[in-house]
Amino acid sequence: MTHSFRTVHKNFSLARINTIAGNTLLELIRLKVFYFLLLFALLIIGSSAFMVNFTFQEQFQVLKDVSLGAMSIFTWLLAVLSTAMLLPKDIEDRTLYTILAKPVPRFEYLLGKLLGVLLLLLVATLLMSAMFAGALYLRQQMVIAATLHGVSPDQVQEAIRAIRAETFTASLVPGVVAIYLKAALCAAVTLFISTFATSWIFTILISVMVYFIGHIQSTAREYWLASGDGSQLAKIFMFFVTLIFPDLQLFNLVDDIVAGNAIHLLMFWKTVGLGVSYLGVYLLAAYFVFANKEL
């Protein structure tokens, strides 16, 4: 018998990871997860109903606040809900057996799954950003049209410049990147939890807890340190909480964007670095648990 279809095994293969990532993305798309975008569109349209008596600065602020806030929540929900079921479903359906019975290292399987979710989050973030930009542009045109009636011809250019400066501010891009990174980090945390969790409900519950701890830990830490009555044990506890749970508040740039504050580039890149590092750490932690898991 000839073995013409046999290939040489590689210890690490981007093609295999790509195959698993592509399949994960396809799985999530065919589960029709993008229907939530309709909800996002409705939210943006709905927010316009409250803007009748606002100044144009306030109108842009409300639109940015609602849209970026919704993007942050939706990407997080998408990250947790889509990641939580990936591993348990593959185990329950025994699909995981057929994949790992092929020459596929467990690390590649996990990385492929995570990359699939990250791709989904990227597509979702881009689509929501496009919808947000479209809504912002429409609002800008409406404000310009309304302003042209009320100002003298020599002030038109100045008024339009002022409106445009308030619409697409430079801080929007880092704000959206931070939203994506936070969701990606939450996906990695969820993947890690799902490697040892007994059910996907448990995975989701723990992921939600991590999300809240991640958001309140900086406030709690500051309060604790400011009060000055923390014992040595409490300090050690706080240190481990800070170490294990990423400070998700760092990724929240929405307030600064809405207030019109400039985002410091160095601070932003530090946040990106921290997010990517935590993502890598959680992926590795997931691998160490999954590598020894009895299937």
Added chain:
Amino acid sequence: MTTPAIAIRNLTKVFPIPFKRERVVAVKNLSLEVEAGQVYGLLGPNGSGKSTTMKIVLGLVSPSSGSTEIFGRNSTSVESREDVGFLPENPYFYKYLTGAETVRFYGKLCGLHGAKLKDRTGELLKLVGLEEACDRRLGGYSKGMLQRIGLAQALIQDPRLLVLDEPTAGVDPAGSREIRDLILDFKSRGITVLLCSHLLGHVQEICDRIGILHQGVLVREGKLADLISIENQTELILEDSSPELIEEIEKLILKSKARLVEKRKPQTTLERFFLEVTGGKP
């Protein structure tokens, strides 16, 4: 001496019970070899350790002690799986993929791509008789079709060893017969098959050798023909024999020290009868 397809040496697997001091011994000091080209039946009641043994062979579960090898390579190494195709019991592949997409997915995992992958996918879909259903999503496949697509994915990288866990479970007699014929076809192509099944009739028809596990211990092992033949009995099946000839034989038996244990008309199997009635291939 050729390298065995599977070599299991002093294999023991103990599962601790969480939050208790008790432990479950799933497999106890198991040693056996499956020669290349054989169809080997691993039998045993539920909970006897068959699935655990198979999972250890496939590297899905790690042994507590002992070792398993596939064509001389330790099962714990990922490379050993180049030589294996696996069909688990009641598999549910990705329902959102079509038959062809499923086979291609597994092919890509094994490093196939381009024309090679396309050719192999087409070849296997034809082999398992799913050419016409290849563009339908698996969500609409019957149980038998799922088992056949499972066989196609197991064969994608042209493995030398197939591990099949209850390949005919839940499949109707016609589908079951087709899968059995496919296994015999694999054997004729030189592929080694490790088969776990509760359907002993099927095992008897296709296996060269069997091992029986009971409570994690290998209680019997050997050539099927040797294990089930009754040494002090002989079976004669005559066609178109006259009553006189039968009478003559019976007289000869009476004159000898032998004893006529049973005289009866041979019967076809219920499966054969079912397939004839329903128009299937007997």
